[in-house]
Amino acid sequence: xxxxxxxxxxxxxxxxxxxxxxxxxxxxxxxxxxxxxxxxxxxxxxxxxxxxxxxxxxxxxxxxxxxxxxxxxxxxxxxxxxxxxxxxxxxxxxxxxxxxxxxxx
Numbered sequence: 039x040x041x042x043x044x045x046x047x048x049x050x051x052x053x054x055x056x057x058x059x060x061x062x063x064x065x066x067x068x069x070x071x072x073x074x075x076x077x078x079x080x081x082x083x084x085x086x087x088x089x090x091x092x093x094x095x096x097x098x099x100x101x102x103x104x105x106x107x108x109x110x111x112x113x114x115x116x117x118x119x120x121x122x123x124x125x126x127x128x129x130x131x132x133x134x135x136x137x138x139x140x141x142x143x
Contacts, residue, residue: 075096079118081133084104084136091104
C-alpha cells in the first residue's frame with residue numbers, strides 16, 4: 039500500500055520548504071533530485087509513483103523536483119518515445135493535482 043499525502047498536506051509541505059529564499063538550486067536537487075519544467079513529464083512521473091520533492095518558480099516557469107531513481111532516465115526516454123503508458127485516471131489525477139499546486143502554492 040502506497041501512502042499519499044492529500045493535496046492540502048502536500049501544499050503545506052511545499053510551503054514549509056519555501057520559507058527560506060534560495061536563489062540557487064533547491065536542496066532537493068543538491069541531494070540528487072531530478073528537475074524538469076515539462077508539465078506533462080512531471081505529471082507522468084507523478085502518476086508512475088515518483089515523489090515530488092519540491093516545486094519552485096524560475097521566473098514564469100514552474101520547476102518540478104522529484105526524488106531521483108536509478109531507472110529515471112529510461113522512464114523519461116520511454117515517456118518521450120511513447121513506449122510507456124499509465125492508468126488514464128492516475129494521469130488525470132496527477133494533472134489536476136499538479137495544476138492545483140502551481141496555482142495555489
